[in-house]
Amino acid sequence: MKYLLSMLLIFSFADAAKVVAVGEKYKSSSDCQACHNHIVKEWKNSWHFNSHYKKDEYFRASVDYVSRKTHKSLNAIKVECATCHNPRISVTSTDTDYEIAAVLGLDKNSKVNKAVHDDTLNEGINCVVCHNIDKIYSELDESHRGMNRVSWSKTGLMSGPFSDANSPYHKTEYREFMDKDPNQLCFVCHANDHTATGKIFINMQEEYKGAKEKCVTCHMGEKRELYASTLRVDNGKPKARRIRAHGFEGAHTGSMWKDALKVSADISGDDLVITLKNDLPHNIPSGFGSREVLIEIEYKNFNGKVGKDFVSLTKHYLSKYKKPTIPHMAERSSADDSVPAKGEKVIKIKYNKKATTAVITVSYRLVNDEVRKILKLKDPVWSQKMPIAKVSVKY
Ligand code: HEC
Ligand code: HEC
Ligand code: HEC
Ligand code: HEC
Ligand code: HEC
Incomplete structure (x- = not known):
């Protein structure tokens, strides 16, 4: 029985980190704008939107530095960091064959090079990172974070906090990590990270002393009366909902630091x-x-x-x-x-x-x-x- 259980666990964990391609209709936040414009606008001011090589000077300089010091190609490091900074990347690791091709400058048409330069990745941690997660494997140890801690739903299925949402554009499904237990979602990446040799110096999940306090209450704000979508689905009006803000304000926002x-x-x-x-x-x-x-x-x-x-x-x-x-x-x-x-x-x-x-x-x-x-x-x-x-x- 025990054996069977552990085999089941191994099989279900194997789903984590499996790449599922995102359909063209859902890849970019601009695909959501027609009906969720208020949310897209808030998120564009967040550092989740900025978590990409092209937009964050500090991240870029760190990636370059790690590449220099480890003598690995820039793309190999980009793929490593993408685990949390760009989890919808279509390649999850690189090997020595790739390193050799990169040194020789023969990697232009490689899968890795195409994956790293995919335009939608410029959006960093976008809508289909959080809302296309099917399951979170919180049982996995520290070394499994970012895309290695989740499995993705079929493309076009949005996980959300409502059990009665209906959308003509995509399927919807309720998930506890979007409602009752959102810390699980934040800890997918915010644990925080390990070094090139696997050392972990800061672990926000371990230090957390707020079993009942949700990250979203402070970093997305209290719930307010508005609507989740502007589409007029409720007798000619948008459906009224209690929602949070998608600004994810934090350390980069001066006003948050006061007191x-x-x-x-x-x-x-x-x-x-x-x-x-x-x-x-x-x-x-x-x-x-x-x-x-x-x-x-x-x-x-x-x-x-x-x-x-x-x-x-x-x-x-x-x-x-x-x-x-x-x-x-x-x-x-x-x-x-x-x-x-x-x-x-x-x-x-x-x-x-x-x-x-x-x-x-x-x-x-x-x-x-x-x-x-x-x-x-x-x-x-x-x-x-x-x-x-x-x-x-x-x-
Ligand atoms: C897929 C990984 C991932 C998930 C899931 C995630 N984050 Fe983040 N978050 C990041 C990364 C990476 C950054 C840093 C981006 C940067 O500075 O370039 C970040 C930055 C932040 C910041 C800092 C903003 C600032 O100004 O310093 C806050 C606050 C934050 N996240 C809150 C949350 C909350 C709340 C959740 C859960 C609802 C969450 N995050 C889920 C990866 C993630
Ligand atoms: C396990 C998930 C994870 C991985 C993998 C990861 N990061 Fe991050 N990173 C985060 C989170 C979460 C934050 C935001 C924490 C915060 O704001 O305090 C962050 C923030 C950063 C920041 C600060 C950005 C800013 O605007 O202040 C830098 C720099 C950074 N990461 C570099 C890297 C590099 C380089 C790699 C790859 C070698 C990498 N990270 C891989 C989770 C990760
Ligand atoms: C870092 C993770 C994360 C990202 C990125 C993200 N969301 Fe959300 N979203 C959440 C969480 C958590 C909730 C549940 C908030 C709550 O408690 O109501 C949510 C709720 C929603 C809802 C329901 C309304 C509400 O506030 O409850 C909609 C619609 C939505 N998100 C759309 C989007 C769109 C569109 C994008 C891209 C522009 C996006 N989200 C990006 C985490 C995320
Ligand atoms: C044609 C309009 C339309 C477009 C485009 C659209 N949505 Fe929606 N979405 C809706 C409607 C309508 C709802 C249900 C609103 C409600 O019930 O309050 C919804 C609900 C949601 C929810 C909440 C689901 C739940 O069960 O809680 C999320 C998350 C979401 N959409 C994400 C997205 C993302 C991400 C995109 C872009 C890839 C997108 N939507 C594009 C109309 C749209
Ligand atoms: C009671 C409110 C509250 C809760 C709950 C909360 N935070 Fe914070 N957090 C803050 C405030 C206030 C700051 C300091 C100003 C800022 O960075 O926003 C902060 C800072 C941060 C920082 C930057 C820390 C630094 O020193 O650079 C990160 C990253 C962060 N929070 C992530 C999280 C995550 C992830 C969770 C849930 C596991 C969480 N927070 C829960 C209020 C909260």
Whole structure:
């Protein structure tokens, strides 16, 4: 019996990662626009739309860097990262034969080259990534994420949160991961990722302390009264529905950071004591490896500024040659100094005795100095300080 069960498990897992071609009618978000324009517009402002090589400078620079350092072709790395960044790609791995063809420049007409340059992939994580998933295999271990954790429905079948939806354009089916248990869907990719040698430095699923808190409540917003489709299917009117927004606002949106941590400060003996309290169900910083919380202190007295100091909460990564590197090429990382989920972090530093006041500014950056330098990132968005909170304390 046990044997039979494990065989059944193996057979059902085998469906994960199987490529199912998306029909021409559903490939691009523009195919959905006629009836879901409001949703398409919101999603186009999201970083799911931007998760592609052509649109995200940081992602592009990381792919290029990994390709250089691993001596693998650019296309091979693109295919690897596509597991989560472009899961509808039609090729899921590359082999040594491909590497040889790529080195010789003979891969122009190969399946891999065509797959990587398919126009609809430019849309990144689009509608038919999330809504064409049939099953999620949450039982699979850490190494199975992205397309390796899901199986796809037949093309033209949209999984959604409603059990009574009818559309003339596509079939619909209710799924729990679109309604009661959407965290499962987010954890398909947001766990987050492993390095070239399989190391995992940040795991959002493991650190999550919110069994009942849904990612969608905060990152797609509370449900509001509107309609899912503009098609007039309900006595000449669009059917009224309770829906969420598809903006997936997060770390790249400055306004989301305001008060994301509660900050207080005190003086105890010779020390300035700063407390960061995190009410969120995940750590901060969390997610992708190079994120940073920056604490800047300005000391003042009646003469004006008399000094400054700073503390950076981030991870530093070392390559196998013990040189600073980017998360994907790391062999080891510095200790985790993030503010834990539903917890707090207390930071003590020597108080500058010349000052009567210390002003403490806490902000967030998408990429720390070290990684920004290694990758030579140019867009100001990567170094921009997004304000979280500001407090002051008197001596
Ligand atoms: C197929 C993989 C995948 C799935 C499924 C997925 N995401 Fe993402 N998500 C990503 C990737 C990759 C990025 C980073 C894109 C980039 O920055 O280029 C991202 C980025 C984000 C961001 C960050 C936006 C920002 O401004 O920093 C948020 C928030 C987010 N996702 C929320 C969710 C939620 C909520 C769910 C579940 C409903 C979900 N994601 C499901 C892969 C996925
Ligand atoms: C990262 C995953 C993800 C992507 C990408 C995505 N959706 Fe959704 N979508 C969801 C989730 C989760 C829900 C359920 C939200 C809820 O709780 O109501 C949903 C709900 C919907 C609904 C039902 C209305 C509602 O808000 O509940 C429609 C229609 C829809 N999506 C269409 C689209 C279209 C069109 C696109 C592409 C422009 C798209 N979705 C992209 C995850 C996604
Ligand atoms: C000709 C109009 C039309 C087009 C084009 C269209 N849809 Fe729909 N869709 C609908 C209607 C109508 C509904 C049902 C709305 C309701 O019941 O509230 C629907 C429902 C949905 C749902 C919710 C299903 C559920 O069971 O909860 C999703 C998801 C969805 N569509 C995704 C898409 C995607 C992705 C595309 C583009 C590939 C697309 N639709 C193109 C008309 C359309
Ligand atoms: C109670 C609200 C809440 C819930 C629930 C929640 N988040 Fe967040 N999350 C936030 C806020 C607020 C931030 C900080 C500002 C921002 O990035 O949006 C954040 C930040 C993030 C970041 C960026 C982290 C960093 O340090 O760079 C990611 C990625 C993310 N959330 C994904 C998720 C995922 C995936 C889930 C579900 C497993 C989830 N969030 C659940 C509110 C929430
Ligand atoms: C297991 C799924 C998964 C795989 C595979 C994956 N990523 Fe990601 N990646 C994510 C998620 C989820 C995010 C968003 C996390 C966040 O915003 O904190 C992300 C974000 C990023 C970011 C930050 C983008 C930004 O705009 O800030 C970079 C850079 C990145 N990934 C590079 C890569 C590279 C290079 C590869 C391939 C070598 C890769 N990723 C493979 C899941 C994955």
